[in-house]
Amino acid sequence: xxxxxxxxxxxxxxxxxxxxxxxxxxxxxxxxxxxxxxxxxxxxxxxxxxxxxxxxxxxxxxxxxxxxxxxxxxxxxxxxxxxxxxxxxxxxxxxxxxxxxxxxxxxxxxxxxxxxxxxxxxxxxxxxxxxxxxxxxxxxxxxxxxxxxxxxxxxxxxxxxxxxxxxxxxxxxxxxxxxxxxxxxxxxxxxxxxxxxxxxxxxxxxxxxxxxxxxxxxxxxxxxxxxxxxxxxxxxxxxxxxxxxxxxxxxxxxxxxxxxxxxxxxxxxxxxxxxxxxxxxxxxxxxxxxxxxxxxxxxxxxxxxxxxxxxxxxxxxxxxxxxxxxx
Numbered sequence: 001x002x003x004x005x006x007x008x009x010x011x012x013x014x015x016x017x018x019x020x021x022x023x024x025x026x027x028x029x030x031x032x033x034x035x036x037x038x039x040x041x042x043x044x045x046x047x048x049x050x051x052x053x054x055x056x057x058x059x060x061x062x063x064x065x066x067x068x069x070x071x072x073x074x075x076x077x078x079x080x081x082x083x084x085x086x087x088x089x090x091x092x093x094x095x096x097x098x099x100x101x102x103x104x105x106x107x108x109x110x111x112x113x114x115x116x117x118x119x120x121x122x123x124x125x126x127x128x129x130x131x132x133x134x135x136x137x138x139x140x141x142x143x144x145x146x147x148x149x150x151x152x153x154x155x156x157x158x159x160x161x162x163x164x165x166x167x168x169x170x171x172x173x174x175x176x177x178x179x180x181x182x183x184x185x186x187x188x189x190x191x192x193x194x195x196x197x198x199x200x201x202x203x204x205x206x207x208x209x210x211x212x213x214x215x216x217x218x219x220x221x222x223x224x225x226x227x228x229x230x231x232x233x234x235x236x237x238x239x240x241x242x243x244x245x246x247x248x249x250x251x252x253x254x255x256x257x258x259x260x261x262x263x264x265x266x267x268x269x270x271x272x273x274x275x276x277x278x279x280x281x282x283x284x285x286x287x288x289x290x291x292x293x294x295x296x297x298x299x300x301x302x303x304x305x306x307x308x309x310x311x312x313x314x315x316x317x318x319x320x321x322x323x324x325x326x327x
Contacts, residue, residue, distance in 0.1 A: 001291055002300075005039070006087070007048065007282040010079030012226030012257020012316070014282070016040065017052045017083060021062060021091065027053075031291045036067035038294040039287075045299045046285070049222050052080045054087055060105050061097035062088040068221035075102040075165045078125055078229020078275045085109075085121040086279035103127065103164040111276050114261060115315040118278045119308070125233040125273040128163050135166035138195055146242060151195060152185055159238050163273070166200045166220070167234045171242060174327060177206045177216065186218035203231040207244045208326050214254045226257025233273040236262035258312065259319050280312050281305040 006017040040048045057063040064084045066074040085108035096109035111122040130143045144160040190199040199220040206214040217228035232253045239245045260277030283304045289297035
């Protein structure tokens with residue numbers, strides 16, 4: 001079977017996008033999982049953090065399903081949603097759209113460039129829940145906000161939040177951000193453990209100055225990534241709740257893959273978050289693959305988006321230089 005694939009990324013969090021809206025592709029659940037494991041393998045000619053399947057929707061402009069590199073399905077992906085937002089908006093010749101995801105239909109729209117000549121999209125991150133059962137986190141209380149959990153650390157307070165995929169977030173100092181603590185803790189909660197039976201995304205956040213934070217995330221099913229959109233969104237909200245930043249005001253969120261802008265909103269007793277950042281195309285490729293057994297495949301063509309790559313490289317260089325001075 002011949003598949004056309006767009007390699008794309010949001011903040012360096014890279015994906016393979018497969019269009020089921022305008023192509024005749026159909027996949028079983030096991031085939032989606034197997035494709036993700038095979039095509040996302042970094043040892044192959046492609047390689048990525050996951051696959052974005054863009055599908056038709058009965059109630060929205062398009063539907064997004066996200067499969068991680070280990071074959072598991074994610075309930076949401078903010079960086080991936082920006083890429084899907086761009087693809088659907090350009091496909092339908094629209095500046096805004098509604099995208100169906102596993103837990104919610106989310107509004108997306110084209111936004112002013114976050115950096116010169118970089119396609120930029122705003123995507124809605126919701127629903128937001130602090131109920132530990134939503135992650136799930138097995139503890140004898142309903143919420144866990146800015147508290148210490150001895151099984152994880154005697155020194156670091158954490159906040160558990162679902163947006164809707166599960167996140168464990170800690171605001172830390174420079175020494176901790178450069179230590180091995182995050183790696184060790186993340187591997188524990190994503191292995192056999194009694195607290196998080198389904199695993200959890202773990203983010204360490206460093207406040208740089210008012211309106212600026214740095215976020216590094218260990219993603220469930222992937223490991224450390226350049227950035228995680230829902231993690232950066234959730235981290236922004238957590239810093240607002242800790243009075244380091246303010247609701248309704250933009251926060252520049254720096255990551256190892258670049259930067260985004262987030263705005264956390266409160267509506268009565270609930271929250272939503274705007275995630276604003278790049279949706280960059282790297283290349284379009286065609287592959288020959290047996291979807292029933294995709295362990296091997298052949299890439300028959302690959303055409304790069306050279307200008308987009310060059311512009312994002314400039315943004316990365318600027319961010320890297322800045323982070324060297326502040327971290």
